[in-house]
Amino acid sequence: MxxxxxxxxxxxxxxxxxxxxxxxxxxxxxxxxxxxxxxxxxxxxxxxxxxxxxxxxxxxxxxxxxxxxxxxxxxxxxxxxxxxxxxxxxxxxxxxxxxxxxxxxxxxxxRKEDIARLPTVIKHALEMHEAYRAREQAVAELAQSERRLAELAEHLQSSIEKERAAIAREIHDDIGGSLTSVKFDLAWITRNAPADQPLHAHAVAALEMLQHALGASQRIMMNLRPPVLDQGLVAAVQWLAESFERRTGVAVQMRTSSERIAASPEVQLVAYRCAQEALTNIGKYAEASRVEIDLSDREGFLTLEVSDNGVGMTPAQREKPRSFGLRGLHERARTVDGWLDVSSQPGNGTSIIVSVPLPDH
Structure with missing residues (x-):
């Protein structure tokens, strides 16, 4: 044949x-x-x-x-x-x-009466089939690439958090301990050196600088891995809100569905980092006078919403190149099977919502 x-x-x-x-x-x-x-x-x-x-x-x-x-x-x-x-x-x-x-x-x-066109039809069918196969392969490769990028992002986030925790422990155990010991020695000098001697004045100045260094190390440690997270997500976000309010003078109202929210440490850390990044962006860009934070664990979801009454954002501002803040939040949420939604209009403020499914109890 x-x-x-x-x-x-x-x-x-x-x-x-x-x-x-x-x-x-x-x-x-x-x-x-x-x-x-x-x-x-x-x-x-x-x-x-x-x-x-x-x-x-x-x-x-x-x-x-x-x-x-x-x-x-x-x-x-x-x-x-x-x-x-x-x-x-x-x-x-x-x-x-x-x-x-x-x-x-x-x-x-x-049609069989048009069979003279059969070679052309076959060639067209083969070309269409090849194009379809190429498209399927491209889609599969893209999906595989996206999976690899998501896995890489998750690995990087996990590595960063572990490194932050390690650095925070070193600051607390080594640097903090050493600075505290020096503080005791300087305090002893200020108490025992005559007040009219240069040694006393130098010791007082050094003690003030040392106190500043201790405060800076504590702030760095809290930003890296706040110990307040060990007290639960509600307490950690409350501490964030109070710190933001003191630092910026912007009023913050926080509402929560319960005093303690049962969620895995990974989920709590993601929610905390999202709240931290949202407040940082508000302080830098929003020009807001009021911030509201809602934290809920109802209906099987952990939901965090941070909204402000600031200048808002245009779609172009949200998608501008090298703007990794919101993209980073998206990736963080995805590492715990959650998602992030950003709602903003120029002049009407911004709302950032993070939702993460909670396991059945």
């Missing part, structure tokens, strides 16, 4: 019960110079065997065959991992019916 013998010949499975139509198809493709091999079948059993025995580059099918139709044939082809393009070559159905059939997954339709 070979039209033309070639190592790279196109393998065509022809579902057709008419020997005359089989012969005409071979003649048309031969005259078009197509290097292909045609494998005719006319029963479902023969079709199943052919599909099991080898793979095909294209399937060409009449619609009505003894005991089955092209729709039945398509049902056998559809589950194949490498499904070839399926071209309907029939004169027994109308255009409308052919369109309905093609919606089931057929690649193209050609």
């Amino acid at each position: 070979a039209i033309e013998s070639a190592e790279q010949a196109l393998q065509i499975l022809h579902i057709e019960d008419s020997p005359a139509d089989q012969g005409l198809t071979r003649i048309i493709l031969r005259r078009a110079g197509m290097a292909c091999q045609i494998h005719p079948v006319d029963t479902l059993e023969a079709l199943q065997k052919a599909l099991l025995d080898q793979s095909f580059d294209l399937i060409l099918a009449d619609y009505h065959l003894p005991g089955f139709t092209a729709v039945d044939a398509l049902a056998l082809v559809a589950p194949l991992d490498t499904r070839p393009p399926f071209v309907l070559l029939s004169g027994a159905i109308g255009e409308a019916a052919a369109v309905d059939i093609m919606r089931l997954g057929m690649t193209d339709f050609l």
